[in-house]
Amino acid sequence: MLSVLLVEDDQDLADTIIEYLELEQISCHYASNGVAGLHLAEENRYDVLLLDLNLPRLDGLTLCRKLRDQGDDTPVLMLTARDELDDKLDGFRAGTDDYLVKPFELQELVVRIFALSRRRSGEAKKLSCADLEMNLQNHTITRQGTSIKLSPIGWKLLEVLLRASPGAVSRQELMEKVWGDDLPDSNSLKVHIFNLRKAVDGSFEPPLVHTITGHGFALSADKPV
Template identity: 35%
Template sequence: MAKILVVEDDPEMGALVAQGLGDEGHAVTVVTDGIAALTAARADPFDAAAIDVMLPEMSGFEICRRLREMGQDLPVILVTARDAVDDRVFGLDAGADDYLTKPFAIAELNARIRAHLRRRAAGSTVVEAADVRLDVVAVRASVGGRDLPLSVKEFSLLRYLIQGSPEARSRRDVLDEVWGSADHFDPTIVDQYVSYVRKKLHAAGAGVRIRTVRGVGYALEVGTAG
């Protein structure tokens, strides 16, 4: 059983989500606004959160950003009726782990929560390649002991490529592992985030690089600076 925070201002939707998650065996706390969400998160540690984007006064994007600033590293799934790529990118950059578009089946939300919790439980605390070190618990990256600033999604992407090295990962594999689903995201979002991480690794003089494997996807290559 996991403790799940649900942030939803529609009482009927909040009740449906709470029932669906509760039927899965989870303990669910439902709040209707950002202040209540942040207060609940400070008072009680949660294992995951499902947050509606369109909320009064404080958006789901802002709630997610503030949770990360508070040091909360729980999996966050943003729920929204908006399906534009820019919105998904904005949410992921705010620190979200996943993005679910309304209308959705409660079974899918449950499946995504299970997947995120399983990955968190199975992961080791430190992942390394050459001079790159990822502290999974603190969600902190470094190159040669110097901090490497990464968003949560960039961190997850680099972690997945390091753990898979030297094997190549397809875009679909990356979407499944890092974004939680290959069916609800445009594969080009992987290319976009690979570009972000490449630039940061190069700027830090890292002893690894992300290599494009034609017809397959991406692989981490160790021993090549930048």
């Protein structure tokens, strides 16, 4: 079952959306203001965030920007009564993935939710796992405050693993996302993973790069079962 967070100060609209989503087998958590929504987003993992643009205590753009700055890559669908291009551009600059202008059809809302849920957002500015942090803006990687240098391929491998963390990524998916159609042989992947593990785990504890036998790799503070 999909799980979404709705942050909307119009109680009547929120009740209508929540009821409709339940009929579509979509679990919905709800907050009536931006501060409460930020807390829920930080404490839980959702498939999609539905954010009203004009919220009390913390507006939707600021809420989205804060989450992106923290490395949250949950897709964001902004709900707004504004249909001006400048407003939409502001939203995309803040890290919004899609817009839905009020009033909207609930069926369209569900279609957008399912479409967004199939991918994680590419708008996050930081990705992290335990004490490992990748800053996508500054193009830096640190662990326990120590700078880590990677090759371009190593960077791409780590980014894919961080975006999926703590979930596993199959060898085939990893190669396709890093090399595209020009796939290397399996030995090349092994060498790059060896170098990545040496850089990320060589001088640190606990190890974060794990081999999932018969499947692929995962980045996690806890060894996958």
